[in-house]
Every structure is written in C-alpha cells, then in structure tokens.
Amino acid sequence: MPLLIERIQEGTVIDRIQAFRGIRVLEILHLIPTGPNQAEMKSRIALVINVPSRHMGRKDILKIEGRELQPAEVNKIALIAPEARLNVIRGGKVGVKQDVKLPLKLEGIAVCPNPQCISRVEMDNSIFNTEPRGLRCQYCERLFAPSELLV
Amino acid sequence: MSDLISIRDLDKAAIEKLLASAEKMEQNLFTMHDTFKGKVAATLFFEPSTRTHLSFQTAAQRLGMSVVPYYHASSSSSKGESLKDTLKIVDGYADILVIRHPLEGSARWAAEVAQHPLVNAGDGGNQHPTQTLIDLFAIQKAKSKIKGLNVQLVGDLKHARVMRSLVYALGMFGANISLAAPVGLEMDPVIVKETEERFGAKISQTSKLDLADSDVVYVCRIQKERFSDPYAASKLQASFRISPELIKAAKEGMILMHPLPKLDEIPPEVDASPHAYYFQQARCGVPVRMAVLSYCMKG
Numbered sequence: 124m125p126l127l128i129e130r131i132q133e134g135t136v137i138d139r140i141q142a143f144r145g146i147r148v149l150e151i152l153h154l155i156p157t158g159p160n161q162a163e164m165k166s167r168i169a170l171v172i173n174v175p176s177r178h179m180g181r182k183d184i185l186k187i188e189g190r191e192l193q194p195a196e197v198n199k200i201a202l203i204a205p206e207a208r209l210n211v212i213r214g215g216k217v218g219v220k221q222d223v224k225l226p227l228k229l230e231g232i233a234v235c236p237n238p239q240c241i242s243r244v245e246m247d248n249s250i251f252n253t254e255p256r257g258l259r260c261q262y263c264e265r266l267f268a269p270s271e272l273l274v
Numbered sequence: 275m276s277d278l279i280s281i282r283d284l285d286k287a288a289i290e291k292l293l294a295s296a297e298k299m300e301q302n303l304f305t306m307h308d309t310f311k312g313k314v315a316a317t318l319f320f321e322p323s324t325r326t327h328l329s330f331q332t333a334a335q336r337l338g339m340s341v342v343p344y345y346h347a348s349s350s351s352s353k354g355e356s357l358k359d360t361l362k363i364v365d366g367y368a369d370i371l372v373i374r375h376p377l378e379g380s381a382r383w384a385a386e387v388a389q390h391p392l393v394n395a396g397d398g399g400n401q402h403p404t405q406t407l408i409d410l411f412a413i414q415k416a417k418s419k420i421k422g423l424n425v426q427l428v429g430d431l432k433h434a435r436v437m438r439s440l441v442y443a444l445g446m447f448g449a450n451i452s453l454a455a456p457v458g459l460e461m462d463p464v465i466v467k468e469t470e471e472r473f474g475a476k477i478s479q480t481s482k483l484d485l486a487d488s489d490v491v492y493v494c495r496i497q498k499e500r501f502s503d504p505y506a507a508s509k510l511q512a513s514f515r516i517s518p519e520l521i522k523a524a525k526e527g528m529i530l531m532h533p534l535p536k537l538d539e540i541p542p543e544v545d546a547s548p549h550a551y552y553f554q555q556a557r558c559g560v561p562v563r564m565a566v567l568s569y570c571m572k573g
Binding site (some may be wrong): 237239240242244245246256260261262263264265266268 | 280282356357358375376378379380382397398399400401421464468525558
C-alpha cells in the first residue's frame, strides 16, 4: 500500500536527500522550533524517509508547507545531501527548481576531522571555506574533501 | 590594528613590506625605544619556547613596550581555566598579545576572542608565520634574493609547522624547492600541490640527503613530541644527520639554516663550518619581530 503525503499548494519541497539524512537536514535548516516557539509554528512539515528512487535507489523527501526557503539557505545542506534539489511550490506548481551547491562558507554544519584542531577542543562551532580543491578549515587551515568532514 | 595569524593571510607585497621594515628595525635596533612607550605586550606561551619567546620579549622592549609574560605551568590554565577565559583576562591587561599554543588554529580563534591585535607564535603543527618571515629575511640578507635559489628543506616535513609556512612562502617568492624527508615524514601532499598550483613553484621530493646543488639547506629536527614512539623518532633522526662529511659536498656559499633548537641532526662540529648560518638566522628574530609588532600595532 503506497504511503501518501498530501500535495502542498505553497511552500518548499526538498527532494533527493540521501536516505536517512532527512532528520539532519531538518536540524541544519532549523525547521523545528524549540521551547515556546513551537506554539507559534503555523506550517506543517512532512519528512518521508527511505522512499524508493530510480535515480538514487533510496532517498528522503522533505515538504514544508507555507514557507519558501531560499537557495542560499538550503545550500547549507549540500555537504550532507549533495544531490538534493530545492523545489519552491507556488499555487500547487513548481515555481523554482534548483540543485543545491556548496556555499562559499559552511558554518556549524560539520566537525573538523583534525583532532588537533582548536574547533574540536575549545570551540562549539566550525567554519569551512570552499576552495576549488576542497573545504578548508578556517582554524587549522587543513584542506578536506567534502566526504572527509564529520557530519 | 591587525593580527598576524598565518603566512597564508599575507601576499607577496605585504611580506616584502614587512621585510623592508625589519631591515630598518635592524639598522635602528637601539633607537626605537620611544615607538610604543607606555604600551604593554603580553606573551602567552602554552608550549615551551626559548628563541621565539625571548626574541618577542626583546623586540617589544626594543620598541619601548613593557612585557607581561605568561607561563602555562605556573598559571590558572594548569588549574583547568579555559583558554577563552585566559584570553579575555589578558586582553584586558595588554595592548598586544603574542600566543603559542599546541592546538592548530588556536591563534585564529584567539584573535576572534581578543580585541587587541594578536600575533601567532606557533599553533600546533599548523603555522609559525614569524619564523617564516625571519627565514626569508635571513635568506635575503645572505643571498640578496630568494627567487631562483635552490632551497632544500630537510627533516621532519610532516610535523614541523615551520616547514608548512616556509614552503608556501618560498613558492610565493619563486625559489626552486626540494624536499628531503625520511620515509613517512614527507610533507603533506596537499600543501605541496597547493604551493605548486598557486605559485607555479617547482618542487621535487626525495628521501635521500644530497646537498650538492643547494644554495640554501634548511634543516629541522624530528619533532619527537609529536611521536607516540620516541625510539622510532630517534632512529629517524640518526638517519637524517648533516654530518661534516656530508657538508663537504655542498657548493661554496651554501647556507645551512635551522629554526633551532638543533639536536643530533646537526652535530656541534658543523657550527664552525662557513656554511653554518643558523646563529645569524636566529639573531634576525628581534628585528623581524619588531617589524611584526609594529605592523600589528599600527595596522
């Protein structure tokens, strides 16, 4: 029996998220409010995990009702969901369709793989700058392939 | 006011300006004491140091500053105080901070915490930018140029932060670089490739010592403190020794450099050789660090 998720009229669909990474995408995009802000939340969010996909084998899909996410905002997930596609839905139709790409600066998304890096010991943040040959930790200055970062 | 965190933050023009300033400092070493009169420099050393710490203190005093030195072993950090708290306190006392810390990236982060200018005096295995400036200054002083010189970097190229900073700067200045390291202690290929691609530098690599073609041979010790097995470190050290016999093959005018402290890698007999240049190199520390402090204070 197919699992049916209602179409949204206005909002955002993030498709092609690597299977089982949808929850991390929710965290990175801060889509779930905390504390008293939860009572203020108007939009509905659907996360479908482990959906069969011709393109990827298995994938996650995220639907956010009533909120248009901007590409710059969604690009933050490129590290953990490099094949993700942003679809902005307007009047029940896809208005904007765009693949995510790594932003110039990734802040607070991944942990530096270098155990001697200050960001692993004294800080509660990390910053990586995108360069042609990889991602460079702003602190220890080491260059990593996106797949090497701890997410 | 500026920070000096990494040699990667400086372009060639900025380095040349610092080297020119260091030359002026050297010529006026004893007459600069009114430059920053009344200012205070704090030197925070969380790792052992002799030359770097003393030359920074001397440089600050030659510029008229008072110095408040901080020693990790006798401080509240040894009681468990966080680095951030220590920095915030010292930042409230001093006009400029000089920091050495074992964690990589510590200086960059410390500069974000501190409001006053900050100088990196070594952050773990990452960078030692003022040592690199000293090395460039010393090479230029001996050879009147850097471009086109055959510079050989020898020793533990994997762990030595001095080498990470230096190879980048030598590439920037157009030296022909060769790297000689024991197997397993080669320089991170990412740094080699980046230096080649960014500056079009020519970099060759070997695991055998041969000084014949070099204008400059720059040796660093095996970084025993970064090894889990000290015996393995000692064995590697013995295999990469600049002996008096080896140095006979060097061409006339070759200069032998070392950031010091030197251990077995250069035996004391070599000190008398006309090639030995490391003590003159070390003396460049004060004028270069005067130039750095001045650059950071003035921005």
